[in-house]
Amino acid sequence: MNGLMMDVPLTIPSILKRAAQVYPEKEIVSRWSDGSITRTNYGTLYKRVVRLMNVLRDLGVQPGDRVATSAWNSSHHLELYFAIPSLGAVLHTVNIRLFPDQIRFIVNHAEDRFVFLDRSLAGLYAELQPSLTTVERYILMDDRGTPPTTMPSPASDYETLLASASDEEYFPPLEENMAAGLCYTSGTTGEPKGTLYSHRATYLHAMGACMVDSLGISEKETVMSVVPMFHANAWGLPYACAMTGAKQVFPGPHLLGGAIASLMEAEQVTLSAGVPTVWNILYQHLKQHSQKLTSLRVIISGGSAIPRKLIADYEHDLGVEVVCVWGMTELSPIGTVARLRGAMRNLPAEKQLAIRATQGISVPCVEIAILNEEGESLPWDGESTGELASKGPWVASGYYNTGKPNTALTKDGWFLTGDVAAITPYGYVEITDRKKDMIKSRGEWISSIDMENLAVEHPNVREAAVVGRHDPVRDEVPVVAVVLNEPRPQEEIAREMRDLLATQFANWQLPKLSDIRIVEALPKTSVGKLDKKVLRVQILNSET
Amino acid sequence: MNGLMMDVPLTIPSILKRAAQVYPEKEIVSRWSDGSITRTNYGTLYKRVVRLMNVLRDLGVQPGDRVATSAWNSSHHLELYFAIPSLGAVLHTVNIRLFPDQIRFIVNHAEDRFVFLDRSLAGLYAELQPSLTTVERYILMDDRGTPPTTMPSPASDYETLLASASDEEYFPPLEENMAAGLCYTSGTTGEPKGTLYSHRATYLHAMGACMVDSLGISEKETVMSVVPMFHANAWGLPYACAMTGAKQVFPGPHLLGGAIASLMEAEQVTLSAGVPTVWNILYQHLKQHSQKLTSLRVIISGGSAIPRKLIADYEHDLGVEVVCVWGMTELSPIGTVARLRGAMRNLPAEKQLAIRATQGISVPCVEIAILNEEGESLPWDGESTGELASKGPWVASGYYNTGKPNTALTKDGWFLTGDVAAITPYGYVEITDRKKDMIKSRGEWISSIDMENLAVEHPNVREAAVVGRHDPVRDEVPVVAVVLNEPRPQEEIAREMRDLLATQFANWQLPKLSDIRIVEALPKTSVGKLDKKVLRVQILNSET
Secondary structure, eight states: BBOOOOOOOHHHHHHHHHHHHHHHHHOEEEEESSSSSEEEEHHHHHHHHHHHHHHHHHHHTTTOOOEEEEESSSHHHHHHHHHHHHHHEEEEOOOOOOOHHHHHHHHHHHHSEEEEEEGHHHHHHHHGGGOTTTTTTEEEEOOSSOOOOOOOOOOHHHHHHHHOOOOOOOHHHOOBBBBBEEEEEEOOOOOOOEEEEHHHHHHHHHHHTTTTTTTOOOTTTTEEEEEETGGGGGGGGHHHHHHTTOEEEETTTTTTTHHHHHHHHHOOOOEEEEOOOHHHHHHHHHHHTTTOOOSOOEEEEEESSHHHHHHHHHHHOOEEEEEEEEEEESSSSSEEEEHHHGGGSSSSSSHHHHHHHOOOEETTEEEEHOOOOHHOOOOSSSSOEEEHHHHHHSBSSTTTTTTTOOOOTTTTTTTEEEEEEOOTTOOOOEEEEEEGEEEEEETTTEEHHHHHHHHHHHTTEEEEEEEEETHHHHHHEEEEEEEEEEOOOOHHHHHHHHHHHTSOOOGGGGGOOGGGOOSSSOOOTTTSOOOHHHHHHHHHHHHH | OOOBBOOOOOHHHHHHHHHHHHHOOOOOEEEETOOOEEEHHHHHHHHHHHHHHEEEEEEOOOOOOEEEEOOSSSSSHHHHHHHHHHTEEEEEEOOSSSSHHHHHHHHHHHHSSEEEGGGGHHHHHHHHHHGGOOOOEEEOOSSOOOOOOOOOOOEEEEEEHHHHHHOOOOOOOOOOOBEEEEEEEESSSSEEEEEEEEHHHHHHHHHHHBBBTTTTOOOOOEEEEOOOTTGGGGGGGGHHHHHHTTTEEETTTSTTTHHHHHHHHTTTOOEEEOOOOHHHHHHHHHTTTOOOOOSEEEEOOOOSSHHHHHHHHHHHHHOEEEEEEEOGGGGGGGEEEOOOGGGGGSSHHHHHHHHHSOOBBBOTEEEEEEEEETOOBOOOSSOOOOEEEETTTSBBBTTOEEEESSOSSTTTSSSEEEEEEEEEEOEEEEEEGGGOOEEEEEEEEEEEHHHHHHTTTTTTEEEEEEEEEEEEETEEEEEEEEESSOOOHHHHHHHHHHHHTTTSSSSSSSOOGGGEESSSOOBOOTTTOBBBHHHHHHHHHHHH
């Protein structure tokens, strides 16, 4: 027997409509390439989205069609976030930090019919255009950057199209399971894979982000998403902010230090979200300039682990709370949030910090487990480690158009994250490694992340990365690559490092002295993550 | 094209499972009839629910079966809130304040197979039993009250059944649109009607309650629901608290003044919810005893309008924020929440109070409109008034088993609330009357609520109610029934009242002097609401 409740689908346009009805005056601020600022609001956003939907119709966009965006965070991008899914088409956010070859691959793989791009990126697309076989037209959005010297074609101007479009409102009926968004993971292995979001997943994720214990987005916040809108829907913030009428501040392309600080101050940002690198650079900037932020209250940090010291520094020096989250493109992306609870608030400061620096507990709608090699669920005892797995209405069931059956799920329906983790009895996830980065030595595992965390405590070491290399006796042995603050002899560093590592690792786990290598820099992916795949090749090459 | 997201249904047992996994230690406190306290937690709750599901299976409960509860707020009731829906059966919460005839009607109408009841209510059911034709067994839960002198039969003891049940865990697969709960509106007109909640609606409503700008339920709150669990799922709080791991405090049958105050203090309650009467009595109690509440932070008030002065008193005298909400059984029940936003926070105190005393703005998932007699949507200008209508995934599409097609929805799919309201340009709902209580005089409408609000400003008037009576010339004229603080002559009161009303009502809207009536008391429904249907009959009788 079914309940007698209305069959109202959870869709993205319903978020926009309510924002325009209930919060028409609440602001949306964009800063452009040249530093200039423009302001709009949810009432005007709605009207422009209505026109933009008609632009898309005039272009011939059909439900299910993929329409790409290639843009920094701005009100234009927000318009596309609503207009494309509201038409039943698929918003494909292209990561503009990818290498050109990767962009070519994903635009062709997605079979995008149109690309909406920041004008300053026109040169890149002019170059790629001959090989983008499905794209029919490029729509250029003025981001007030350097005028392009070359242009893809055929091209149209965004504002010109909007100005000539009808303002007739028509929102077609949608079903909640329809595709709404597409985002490819840059991945350090294999080809990029596309996660295809549904309206339902995106709507539920936005509700989740507005829950007190999750991201806590609310009307009273002024939110600046430093995380790009081409990266996992900017963690869902544009939709969550619209759902609750929060003022949104879009920083454009300038995301570091002073550029962020000045915009935060000017717009009185209260909550911001981004990766640890951004927060580290912002903190250094503020410290150098003895500057404080008068409105900032909360930083949401994700993408990789943030040093505990930085969490403490933000709190002590700036009065800003740092909330650690963990997620993946395939999880829409929020999976866990690290907040203290109950009696934990009475623990000593160091212990509190340790808990807050974990990945945290799963948010409502997301179920988690750690699985052994046989796919069996392991106990939450803080010690057993297994592959972190996830289930839920905003978790991917597979990848877009792979041409083969989905392999992402286990027979019990779990999505395997590729992270190796323990879970405490209170449900806090502690990721110990990426599965592919674990080092297996004499049949036992060594956590590369644990070793890296210890290695950077050496006073001369700025960065460290640990990968395995084949060893005829021990199967695999760790290689520690370090970037130094200032030049020092390899032999000295190696001895000191071994002594340091020996404080927490067993003898059989320690690297050989010759496997402690000084490097100029560590290889990074296009999104700034350590690229261990490339590092392994470099290590291998240095041996031959 | 559909998204590639997991098809995971939104169900009530998933709330329980996560609470037990992630918040096993968080407390659930019950106070019983005799004032004694028991404590359990989400970990233990889960184990007892597993057993209770087996008790229900042993009794022969099948998916879709209705199982009634007749109980005050307690951990037992919470166990039933999870166990019955987790089995695919329907939790029918019977309002124990209804008149026996109404209880007979709804238990028979729902065709309940079993009734789980507080032992102190056994006498009532012993009396009703002969006419409860579908009930197979009564399960008595010890609420530590006066032992019953008569008992329904056959009867079993709750704890005895639990002790002998298997502890084998089995949660059957559920679909999210399956029926989960049933609640009848007491209604001042016609027979009680049943709203049949689905898992999906209940789950989404719980998520909504945990959003910052809605009820703001979170792990850090200690929540006491004064609103009974037999009344619209206690506004969804038991599920919202479990979803976020909030400590729950169940007050049992003693809900007034000192009983509430002492429990709030003992358990350090931070957030509570109930009707204005409860808050008025609590405030008077605290004032008389010069008592403060050291932990209480937020009161959620709904069910009827709360006097502005009481909102201000709570804030000034006790430092407690009062948040007004509006809802209906048919809306699961939360529809709107009144919070200030943006620039409103800079308004003068009186204006802020006026906004906070409205019904507020619609919460995400709930769409609202005001409709004229032709069903056309009226502008949100703060002046146009029409019938408040609602749409959304947790809004009723009809009533249970009425034997006729649903009449609750308009041709455009709106649920008509029966309330007459204006909506401000910022989306704040201001209910001016119940539709059936509007008075039509010379073709124009008079708001009975506006007249009542003004009438109680007379210094001698404790309560006032306004209803219409037929008039040969003007169609309908208002009759003002007042309860006085101390005896005074009718003629004096009538003259003073007319002068008072004349400050805000036009001459043609004013009652005749003889229609200002002094009464001993105003008739109330079983849930304490003013019963205008009875008042109209009394007025009519007093004229014959």
